[in-house]
Amino acid sequence: MDNLYLIKIGEISLKKGNRSRFEKQLRFNIKKKLRKPSRITIQKGRFFLETDESDIKNIQYALSTTPGLVGFTRAVKVKKNIEDIKTAALDFANELAISYPAGTFKIESRRADKGFKYTSYEISSLIGEYLLDSIPSLKVDVHNPDWTISIEIRDLAYIYGAQEKGTGGLPVGSAGKGMLLLSGGIDSPVAGYLMAKRGLRMDAVYFHAYPYTSDDALLKVKSLAEKIAPYLSGLSLFVVSFTDFQLLLKQKAREEEITLLMRAGMVKIAELISKNRGNICLVTGESLSQVASQTVESIRYTGSETDLTIFRPLIGMDKEDIIKIAKSIDTFETSILPFEDCCTIFSPKHPLVTPDREKLKKSFILLEGENLLKEAAEKAERIYFKP
Amino acid sequence: MKNSIYLDWAASAPINADLPSFIADALLTFQGNPSSIHIEGKTAGIQIDNSRKMCATLLGTKPEQLVFTSGGTESNNIVISSLFRKKSKGHIIISAIEHPSIYEYSTTLKDTGFDISYIKPDLNGFINSNDLIPLLKPNTVFVSIMTVNNETGAIQPLKSLISIIRNFQQTNGRSIHIHTDAVQALGKIPFKPGLLDIDSASFSAHKIGGSKGTGLLYLKKPISVLSPGGGQEFSIRPGTENIAGIMAFTRAMKESLNKLNNNIKHAAYLKSLLITKLLKIDGVEVLFRSKTDDTLQYSSFIVSATVSPVPGEVLVRVLSDECIFISTGSACSSKNRKKQGRVLIASGISEKDAAGSIRISTGCSTTEENIIDFCNILDEKLSELKKYLR
Numbered sequence: 001m002d003n004l005y006l007i008k009i010g011e012i013s014l015k016k017g018n019r020s021r022f023e024k025q026l027r028f029n030i031k032k033k034l035r036k037p038s039r040i041t042i043q044k045g046r047f048f049l050e051t052d053e054s055d056i057k058n059i060q061y062a063l064s065t066t067p068g069l070v071g072f073t074r075a076v077k078v079k080k081n082i083e084d085i086k087t088a089a090l091d092f093a094n095e096l097a098i099s100y101p102a103g104t105f106k107i108e109s110r111r112a113d114k115g116f117k118y119t120s121y122e123i124s125s126l127i128g129e130y131l132l133d134s135i136p137s138l139k140v141d142v143h144n145p146d147w148t149i150s151i152e153i154r155d156l157a158y159i160y161g162a163q164e165k166g167t168g169g170l171p172v173g174s175a176g177k178g179m180l181l182l183s184g185g186i187d188s189p190v191a192g193y194l195m196a197k198r199g200l201r202m203d204a205v206y207f208h209a210y211p212y213t214s215d216d217a218l219l220k221v222k223s224l225a226e227k228i229a230p231y232l233s234g235l236s237l238f239v240v241s242f243t244d245f246q247l248l249l250k251q252k253a254r255e256e257e258i259t260l261l262m263r264a265g266m267v268k269i270a271e272l273i274s275k276n277r278g279n280i281c282l283v284t285g286e287s288l289s290q291v292a293s294q295t296v297e298s299i300r301y302t303g304s305e306t307d308l309t310i311f312r313p314l315i316g317m318d319k320e321d322i323i324k325i326a327k328s329i330d331t332f333e334t335s336i337l338p339f340e341d342c343c344t345i346f347s348p349k350h351p352l353v354t355p356d357r358e359k360l361k362k363s364f365i366l367l368e369g370e371n372l373l374k375e376a377a378e379k380a381e382r383i384y385f386k387p
Numbered sequence: 388m389k390n391s392i393y394l395d396w397a398a399s400a401p402i403n404a405d406l407p408s409f410i411a412d413a414l415l416t417f418q419g420n421p422s423s424i425h426i427e428g429k430t431a432g433i434q435i436d437n438s439r440k441m442c443a444t445l446l447g448t449k450p451e452q453l454v455f456t457s458g459g460t461e462s463n464n465i466v467i468s469s470l471f472r473k474k475s476k477g478h479i480i481i482s483a484i485e486h487p488s489i490y491e492y493s494t495t496l497k498d499t500g501f502d503i504s505y506i507k508p509d510l511n512g513f514i515n516s517n518d519l520i521p522l523l524k525p526n527t528v529f530v531s532i533m534t535v536n537n538e539t540g541a542i543q544p545l546k547s548l549i550s551i552i553r554n555f556q557q558t559n560g561r562s563i564h565i566h567t568d569a570v571q572a573l574g575k576i577p578f579k580p581g582l583l584d585i586d587s588a589s590f591s592a593h594k595i596g597g598s599k600g601t602g603l604l605y606l607k608k609p610i611s612v613l614s615p616g617g618g619q620e621f622s623i624r625p626g627t628e629n630i631a632g633i634m635a636f637t638r639a640m641k642e643s644l645n646k647l648n649n650n651i652k653h654a655a656y657l658k659s660l661l662i663t664k665l666l667k668i669d670g671v672e673v674l675f676r677s678k679t680d681d682t683l684q685y686s687s688f689i690v691s692a693t694v695s696p697v698p699g700e701v702l703v704r705v706l707s708d709e710c711i712f713i714s715t716g717s718a719c720s721s722k723n724r725k726k727q728g729r730v731l732i733a734s735g736i737s738e739k740d741a742a743g744s745i746r747i748s749t750g751c752s753t754t755e756e757n758i759i760d761f762c763n764i765l766d767e768k769l770s771e772l773k774k775y776l777r
Contacts, residue, residue, distance in 0.1 A: 210704070211704035211708070212698070214700070247775040250776060251775060343700075344742065345696065
């Protein structure tokens with residue numbers, strides 16, 4: 001196989017008895033993303049990916065969007081022969097010198113095979129000298145280099161270039177399955193991303209109220225689903241036609257209660273779909289007190305309308321911090337497109353901020369909307385987004 | 388497939404039936420670069436010169452006062468961005484009902500040191516002389532007032548506004564550039580920029596049956612612009628010319644202006660029929676119609692109405708599903724609500740009515756049957772929508 005990568009795992013290495021389960025999941029998730037045959041071996045806590053995939057950008061994207069690994073670096077393995085090591089190191093140096101034309105560098109060597117005739121220090125010196133002779137613009141800086149080339153002498157000699165950052169966290173699928181309530185806003189894609197990093201596999205559900213919201217809003221959500229799918233190791237998006245339930249609210253609910261009853265309806269539909277999908281929790285992008293439906297009292301009410309646990313990973317985060325993450329996963333620019341997921345006619349001027357839970361539960365029962373919710377859940381359209 | 392009813396001519400008119408093949412022929416025949424000195428280039432250049440001459444005749448201008456552009460937006464942009472070239476900044480008056488291609492420049496102009504006043508229309512959608520006079524200052528250098536508003540259809544009293552500005556200019560001694568966005572005026576009202584005492588006017592081809600991506604800028608005198616290039620269009624709008632588009636625009640303009648009186652008469656009849664029918668539909672209120680004063684002038688091609696509390700945007704989608712195409716000036720999004728309904732709100736329409744606003748605009752091939760069918764379906768769909776909305 002042509003391409004070799006060294007993958008560094010983070011939190012998985014802290015696992016004890018069930019570590020192999022996490023490793024297996026990570027291996028599966030990485031291989032799922034690569035188009036060509038690949039093999040992943042584990043040696044002393046390190047993952048080595050060998051793949052026929054030749055598109056380096058695709059490999060790097062696949063690895064950088066896979067929760068469970070903290071970093072990765074392209075590597076080559078050569079015979080334990082100093083001349084071969086020099087050639088391989090020069091190839092990396094030539095690549096890196098493009099980014100840092102007058103850059104400083106360092107060689108880091110480790111000798112696991114103590115039978116190799118040079119010590120780690122000698123390997124670093126020999127290769128460093130060779131690179132300085134070959135590329136005169138380079139300078140050595142062992143304390144603060146622009147880039148580092150690592151050399152490890154094991155069964156073979158492994159040479160690594162610059163390390164790229166991974167997502168961190170745990171592999172998706174190692175922590176059960178849930179349902180993400182995905183709107184077109186900034187928060188919910190970030191919530192999905194953060195829960196994926198904790199190992200949760202997810203479906204997503206979007207509530208579409210055509211013609212009260214435009215198909216552009218739906219396209220926006222599909223685009224967000226596509227953007228977070230690599231982090232979530234793929235996801236099924238359920239598009240629910242929510243219009244009839246919203247109209248029922250408009251007709252029968254007290255205006256100030258509409259938003260919370262609508263949230264309750266969403267939670268109930270998400271729960272109904274979850275039953276058939278093996279999802280045992282819901283995930284929302286709620287952040288405490290961000291809007292009226294996200295006060296402690298409002299959250300307590302909406303949470304009480306489902307038996308499923310609701311995870312709210314953004315609950316204590318400031319909007320600025322959420323935006324930073326949204327930008328880092330490339331969902332921000334899509335989220336701020338001006339296609340709203342809720343028409344103003346369903347947004348009361350003065351929504352309840354400190355609702356009485358019992359009163360709202362009664363209001364929900366009085367809507368007599370169970371059949372509508374059930375029908376909406378049954379008719380939801382499923383769209384799969386590959387990782 | 389249902390027969391479609393297209394009532395969004397103010398957004399874009401269907402291309403004249405003869406133009407697609409005319410454009411295809413022009414594309415094949417005139418392939419040289421008009422700036423080239425060989426025969427292919429020269430022949431192409433001649434087509435542009437001839438088009439310019441024809442447009443000049445139709446608009447009452449000199450050929451060298453006309454610059455072909457990519458549309459109304461670019462024409463407006465060229466004029467307003469030329470202000471950045473001015474060494475001494477001054478005072479600018481912009482009407483509150485301008486197209487975003489002018490209105491949205493305000494912040495940048497302010498940032499670069501210009502003082503800006505906005506002139507609001509009255510409750511009928513008209514800019515009044517009495518409101519303009521107190522805004523004029525000794526350092527006023529630029530005034531922009533749209534000729535026909537694309538949302539309200541109000542035809543602004545340009546002549547009297549121009550006369551006030553010029554009188555002020557004469558007393559004050561500092562020249563004032565008067566610009567008008569005439570995109571909704573061309574082919575809809577008698578309008579010849581060469582016969583008005585204005586400095587610039589913008590036009591667009593696709594509003595009168597030409598192809599998209601072609602426009603025109605009338606400039607009484609050349610201006611200093613921001614974008615350099617190869618010197619085309621008197622260096623006002625450099626870039627290789629869209630020969631086929633320009634030729635098609637000229638042809639469409641000729642046809643439109645030759646039939647202007649008939650087209651206006653036809654549109655006025657349809658407008659009257661439309662308003663009569665709309666007034667009978669429960670839940671529709673016609674905005675900006677001359678209720679009491681016959682001297683108020685509105686475009687015969689535009690009817691603005693509100694279906695509040697039904698959001699205009701929702702109605703547009705429901706009608707679109709029925710293959711009926713109208714537009715809305717506002718949106719039912721909770722964000723940027725004011726920005727979306729800016730023109731209507733500036734014209735005294737409440738935020739609620741602006742959110743429910745729709746615009747129906749007709750053209751030369753709109754039929755009486757279109758209007759009747761539209762009103763019947765509107766009535767039916769609106770009563771369905773209203774059932775749910777309190």
